[in-house]
Amino acid sequence: MKKVSEPTIGRLSVYLRLLMELAEADVDTVSSEELASRSGTTAAQVRKDLSLFGTFGKRGLGYSVPELVTRLRAILGLEKAWRVALVGAGRIGAALFGYENFRRQGFNIEAVFDTDPTKVGQRWNGLVVEADAGMERVLEERGIEIAVVAVPARAAQGVVDRLVAAGIRGILNFAPTQLDVPAGVVVKTVDMALEMEGLSYALSREEREPGAA
Amino acid sequence: MKKVSEPTIGRLSVYLRLLMELAEADVDTVSSEELASRSGTTAAQVRKDLSLFGTFGKRGLGYSVPELVTRLRAILGLEKAWRVALVGAGRIGAALFGYENFRRQGFNIEAVFDTDPTKVGQRWNGLVVEADAGMERVLEERGIEIAVVAVPARAAQGVVDRLVAAGIRGILNFAPTQLDVPAGVVVKTVDMALEMEGLSYALSREEREPGAA
DNA sequence: AACTGTGAAAACTTTCACAGCC
DNA sequence: GGCTGTGAAAGTTTTCACAGTT
Secondary structure, X not given: OOOOOHHHHHHXXXXXXXXXXXXXXXXXXXXXXXXXXXXXXXXXXXXXXXXXXOOOEEOOOEEXXXXXXXXXHHHOOOXXXXXXXXXXXXXXXXXXXXXXXXXXXXXXXXXXXXXXOOOOOOEEOOEEEEEHHHHHHHHHHOOXXXXXXXXXXXXXXXXXXXXXXXXXXXXEXXXXXXXXXXXXXXXXXXXXXXXXXXXXXXXXHHHHOOOOO | OOOOOHHHHHHHHHHHHHHHHHHHOOOOEEOXXXXXXXXXXXXHHHHHHHHOOOOXXXXXXXXXXXXXXXXXXXXXXXOOOEEEEEEOOOHHXXXXXXXXXXXXXXXXXXXXXXXXXXXXXXXXXXXEEEEHHHHHHHHHHHOXXXXXXXXXXXXXXXXXXXXXXXXXXXXXXXXXXOOOOOOOOEEEEOOHHHHHHHHHHHHHHHHHOOOOO
C-alpha cells in the first residue's frame, strides 16, 4: 500500500461523519463533488483520498453511501470497539467522559484513574474512579488499548512512561507538552491553547494588514 | 511579508511555551538545536520558522530567551488581552472555563451563554451564565472579540451565524461539524473524535502490517 | 451525460548545506 | 569553533485535466 498522509486520514474521518448523516437521511448515492462541498475540500481531493484505498465509486454515478460507510469504517479501524482508559478525572476528563461522539464510534471508556484521594471512589456513570497506583494492573486486566491523558503538563510524561511500560500503544494527549514515546507508540495531541493562539495570530494580522486571509 | 503557513504558526506557539519555561528557569540563551529537540522538530526548521519574521538570533551564540519571548508574543498577537465569550455551558464549556493555559496567555472569558433555563443564572466563578437570547447585546456591550463554540453539532451553524452577524471574527469550534463563515472570519476547529479516529487508524494498521510507522 | 480514477503539473513545506558573523 | 540565516534541493501534498466507465 502507498503511504497515506495524516491530513488524508483526517479527511476520511470527516467524510465518514458526513456519510453517516447521509445514511441516516436514507440518501444512497453521493458524488465526490457533494462530499467535497460538505466537508470544505475539493472533488479531486475526495477522489484522490479514496483512491488510495481502492476503487469504491461507480463512474457516471458516484459512491454508494452504505458501501462507503462500511469501507471507511474498515479503513479507519472502527469495526471493533476500542477499550479506552481515562487518566485524570479533572474537568477535561469529565468532558471527555460525557462526549457522546466517542462512544458512538466505538471508543468505550472502561477505566478512570486519578491521584486525588477525594476523587478516587467517586462513581462516574457506573464506573468507579480508581487510584492511579493500581493503574498498570487494571489496564492489563481489562485489556485496555488506548489511553486518554488529561493530567497537568508536568505530570504527563511520567504517566505516559507508565502507560507505555504497561503495553499501551495509542495515546490521546490533552496536556500541552511534547511527549517522548518509543517507536510503535502513537500519540495524538489536542492542544486547545495552540489553536487559540492560531486565532490570535490570524486576527491581529488582519488588524495590521487588512485584506490578508 | 512572505506568506506564513499554518504549521509554522503552530510551531511558533510551541516554541513560545518552551521559551517561557526556559525564562522561568532563568536560562538566557538557547540554540535552534535545543529548541528543536524540545519541540520535536529540526534545528533548520526552527531557524526557518523564525527567519520568516526577522533575524532574532546571534551567530555563534543562539537566541536570547527573553527577547525571543517578547518577539513571539508580538508575532502571535499575545501582547493584548483578548475578550472571549463561551457559548455552551455544558461539560466542554466547563472544562475550557477552568483551563488555566487560556487565561495565562491572555484569553479572558468574559461571558458565558446557554439556552438551558436550568443553567442560566448559575454562577461560574464570578460570572453569571446568561440566556442565549441576549447574546448579541452582551457581546457588543463587553467588546467580545473571540467566541468559543461548545454547543451540539446541530446547533453550531446557527450560533456561528449569529456570532458573525454580531461582529465576531474569531471562533474556536468544538462542535464536530463543518462551519461556513464569510471571508474575514477565522474558525479553528478542535475535533477530539477525529484525533481518536487517527489513533484507531494507526493502531489497526500496525496490527495489519507490523513495522509500519 | 455524468462522474470516477489517475498520471502529470503545480504548489507548498521541509531538509540540506554552507557562507557569514560572533 | 559554534551557531545563525538562507538560497537551492528534495520531498510531499494538492490541483488539474482528461481518458475511461456506467
